[in-house]
Amino acid sequence: MISSDRLDDKGYTSSIQNGVMKFCKGSLIVARARKTNTLYVMSARLCRGEVNVAADTVGELWHKRLCHMSQKGMRKLAEDNLVPEVKNVQLEKCTDCLAGKQNRTSFRARPPMRKKTPLELVHTDVCYVDTKSHRGSQYFVTFIDDHSRKLWVSVLKTKDEVLTVFKEFQARAERETGHKLKAVRADNGGEYRGPFEEYCRREGIRLEYTVPKTPELNGLAERMNRTVMERVRSMLAHAKLPKTFWAEALMTATYVVNRSPSVPLDGDIPQRVWSGKDVSYRHLRVFGCLAYVHVAKDQRGKLDPKSRPCIFLGYGNDEFGYRLWDLAEKKVIRSRDIVFLEEKTIVDWETENKSPITDSGRVDARPNEVDVDSIEIGSVPVDRFNTRQNRETTDDQGESAEERTEINSDEEVEEEPTVPNEGRRYPLRERRAPRRFPDEERVLLTDEGEPESFEEAKDDTHSREWLRAMQEEMESLHENHTYELTELPKGKKALRNKWVYKLKPGDGGNPPRYKARIVVKGFQQKKGVDFDEIFAPVVKMTSIRTVLSIAASMDLEVEQMDVKTAFLHGDLEEEIYMQQPEGFEKKGKENLVCRLKKSLYGLKQAPRQWYRKFESFMTENGYHKTQADHCVFVKRFNGGDFLILLLYVDDMLIVGRNHMEIRALKKALSGSFSMKDMGLAKQILGMHIVRDRTKKLLWLSQEKYMTKVLQRFDMESAKPVG
Numbered sequence: 001m002i003s004s005d006r007l008d009d010k011g012y013t014s015s016i017q018n019g020v021m022k023f024c025k026g027s028l029i030v031a032r033a034r035k036t037n038t039l040y041v042m043s044a045r046l047c048r049g050e051v052n053v054a055a056d057t058v059g060e061l062w063h064k065r066l067c068h069m070s071q072k073g074m075r076k077l078a079e080d081n082l083v084p085e086v087k088n089v090q091l092e093k094c095t096d097c098l099a100g101k102q103n104r105t106s107f108r109a110r111p112p113m114r115k116k117t118p119l120e121l122v123h124t125d126v127c128y129v130d131t132k133s134h135r136g137s138q139y140f141v142t143f144i145d146d147h148s149r150k151l152w153v154s155v156l157k158t159k160d161e162v163l164t165v166f167k168e169f170q171a172r173a174e175r176e177t178g179h180k181l182k183a184v185r186a187d188n189g190g191e192y193r194g195p196f197e198e199y200c201r202r203e204g205i206r207l208e209y210t211v212p213k214t215p216e217l218n219g220l221a222e223r224m225n226r227t228v229m230e231r232v233r234s235m236l237a238h239a240k241l242p243k244t245f246w247a248e249a250l251m252t253a254t255y256v257v258n259r260s261p262s263v264p265l266d267g268d269i270p271q272r273v274w275s276g277k278d279v280s281y282r283h284l285r286v287f288g289c290l291a292y293v294h295v296a297k298d299q300r301g302k303l304d305p306k307s308r309p310c311i312f313l314g315y316g317n318d319e320f321g322y323r324l325w326d327l328a329e330k331k332v333i334r335s336r337d338i339v340f341l342e343e344k345t346i347v348d349w350e351t352e353n354k355s356p357i358t359d360s361g362r363v364d365a366r367p368n369e370v371d372v373d374s375i376e377i378g379s380v381p382v383d384r385f386n387t388r389q390n391r392e393t394t395d396d397q398g399e400s401a402e403e404r405t406e407i408n409s410d411e412e413v414e415e416e417p418t419v420p421n422e423g424r425r426y427p428l429r430e431r432r433a434p435r436r437f438p439d440e441e442r443v444l445l446t447d448e449g450e451p452e453s454f455e456e457a458k459d460d461t462h463s464r465e466w467l468r469a470m471q472e473e474m475e476s477l478h479e480n481h482t483y484e485l486t487e488l489p490k491g492k493k494a495l496r497n498k499w500v501y502k503l504k505p506g507d508g509g510n511p512p513r514y515k516a517r518i519v520v521k522g523f524q525q526k527k528g529v530d531f532d533e534i535f536a537p538v539v540k541m542t543s544i545r546t547v548l549s550i551a552a553s554m555d556l557e558v559e560q561m562d563v564k565t566a567f568l569h570g571d572l573e574e575e576i577y578m579q580q581p582e583g584f585e586k587k588g589k590e591n592l593v594c595r596l597k598k599s600l601y602g603l604k605q606a607p608r609q610w611y612r613k614f615e616s617f618m619t620e621n622g623y624h625k626t627q628a629d630h631c632v633f634v635k636r637f638n639g640g641d642f643l644i645l646l647l648y649v650d651d652m653l654i655v656g657r658n659h660m661e662i663r664a665l666k667k668a669l670s671g672s673f674s675m676k677d678m679g680l681a682k683q684i685l686g687m688h689i690v691r692d693r694t695k696k697l698l699w700l701s702q703e704k705y706m707t708k709v710l711q712r713f714d715m716e717s718a719k720p721v722g
Contacts, residue, residue, distance in 0.1 A: 058085045065284040067256040068097050068234040076261040083281050100234030114146050114264050119179045121146040124186050125221035133247035143169050144224055148273040149262045153254045155247045159191040181205055187218050228253045239288020240347045252287050252314035285312055290344040294337035311346055450501040454582045469516035474584050476565045483594035494577040494593040496521045518581045520602035536607035539631035539646045547644055551655050552698035559654045560678040566650035569613050569673055572599055617672055653681055
């Protein structure tokens with residue numbers, strides 16, 4: 001494919017006449033193309049592909065993927081068909097390469113020589129970097145096998161770590177090749193003296209020192225330092241990353257250098273010479289490009305995004321997957337489920353989020369305003385990115401929703417000034433109450449004017465009804481042997497509780513029901529101490545609609561039961577203590593606490609313990625749960641009859657044809673649990689059930705809920721539209 005734009009830029013002209021297209025440069029015809037069907041096919045190559053579109057784009061992409069490899073090296077890979085997409089490599093001048101590689105002209109070249117076997121000679125050198133990495137490192141040491149020219153790099157905080165790293169390198173290299181390390185060539189640095197000399201002498205390793213002030217004698221190591229640092233500068237320039245990411249760029253450059261053609265190897269690959277195995281380039285990606293990592297199910301909520309933005313940092317080497325900088329979690333992660341956007345960098349992400357990344361590796365919403373300690377990556381602590389969100393969090397950490405105090409005024413509230421820390425000071429700001437809704441509209445849709453505390457219930461106009469409801473709740477607790485009074489053991493903490501009130505409207509002219517529950521403040525529980533597993537299923541809405549449609553079409557009975565204090569039936573496996581319910585403290589024993597023997601509302605494990613108890617009961621009575629929904633229990637009888645029970649926490653629907661079997665099930669349930677028979681099902685989960693059994697029809701209506709919403713926001717008189 002030929003680019004007309006490039007033709008014009010390169011000074012070419014073209015003309016078409018009698019089915020022939022001619023390409024000219026000045027008065028010279030350089031190529032002709034004859035018409036074939038609807039295309040003009042060229043019979044000669046035009047200036048070695050300098051106006052070719054596809055090869056240029058792919059070549060430049062692979063140039064970036066290969067960490068700015070030279071044109072000569074890329075041609076060698078293309079000739080060996082290792083990168084099949086790249087043909088006729090002709091790279092434009094790369095400004096990133098100039099930023100990282102431009103150097104003075106060499107004085108003299110000599111033919112390269114190398115040893116005949118691996119580990120016969122290893123070149124080593126320590127290089128200093130004037131910028132600390134995220135882990136606080138300012139040095140790196142290189143080890144180069146003279147035979148294969150394979151490179152190993154380790155990042156160091158101090159030079160005295162060289163001996164430890166060298167021992168690890170020796171053990172690994174000897175294990176991989178089966179050869180013993182014979183000689184090491186180094187300069188006269190102090191890190192190669194003393195303990196290093198003693199170790200080499202003890203191991204029988206010949207230690208060769210270069211002449212002082214003559215780095216040319218250790219030229220292979222010196223040149224390799226230059227090579228990798230040129231790559232690092234080019235990669236950081238392209239990725240627009242801070243200098244503190246030099247260590248990640250260095251490891252990635254090393255990975256690619258070992259997979260790049262080498263002149264001393266006559267164009268062969270160091271990794272292939274070392275291991276005897278072919279290498280692949282398919283997994284390579286552009287360093288510093290934007291990447292979106294898939295978030296596992298157990299790490300996100302239902303409505304949370306399934307991916308999060310990251311910056312690609314390199315390859316796992318001894319670990320599986322790619323290494324990335326997580327822009328949300330502010331740390332290095334590894335993953336294999338990634339979508340790469342190789343044409344985008346951190347600059348594009350900053351533009352979208354307006355949060356620049358700084359030299360310390362953090363995202364800062366206000367540059368040059370706050371100086372935060374440098375971060376560390378991986379297994380060591382990572383300093384949090386200094387975002388506006390972190391500085392302006394107004395949430396009351398550790399408090400429950402019931403304990404939080406809302407600001408319901410338009411008055412300005414000043415935040416207390418932050419105490420300066422080592423010369424750093426955060427800017428002050430104003431805090432205001434939310435103004436999205438007037439105060440009178442900020443209510444719960446389920447609010448029916450119920451009391452919100454024990455004190456409110458005592459002062460309510462229906463205090464007698466609320467008191468009766470609380471007494472019934474306490475009687476249920478005692479009848480069920482929910483707790484026993486005891487002294488609080490040393491080292492244990494008693495959970496707090498509160499009364500929760502609910503007014504349930506009556507159906508068919510029946511009076512409303514006043515219900516009171518004692519609810520534990522479960523947010524105080526600690527995982528592994530007060531609870532472990534908490535998952536409990538509830539019947540799916542799809543299952544309810546499906547079973548009701550079966551009932552309508554087959555004219556089945558649909559009856560309803562309600563479990564009184566359902567969560568009180570679950571047996572506890574943990575040792576949990578609770579304060580005595582407010583208003584019902586035992587006289588003379590106010591200092592005692594309740595040791596829970598059964599679960600209570602509010603406990604994190606309460607739903608699960610109740611479900612396990614109910615599931616056990618249904619299994620003992622011959623019912624089995626369906627695979628599609630574990631809250632749908634089915635039992636078949638002789639003659640083809642069956643019963644279906646749907647469970648949504650403490651609400652049950654019983655569907656079947658045989659009245660005797662339905663009554664038997666209700667009797668069995670009432671014998672094991674405190675139940676209330678609701679008769680024919682009229683309402684389930686706020687949905688009104690209407691049936692016409694003569695026509696085998698059934699409707700579900702949420703008219704009451706919609707009316708309640710309209711009334712709450714004073715819209716019941718609004719004009720309706722279709």
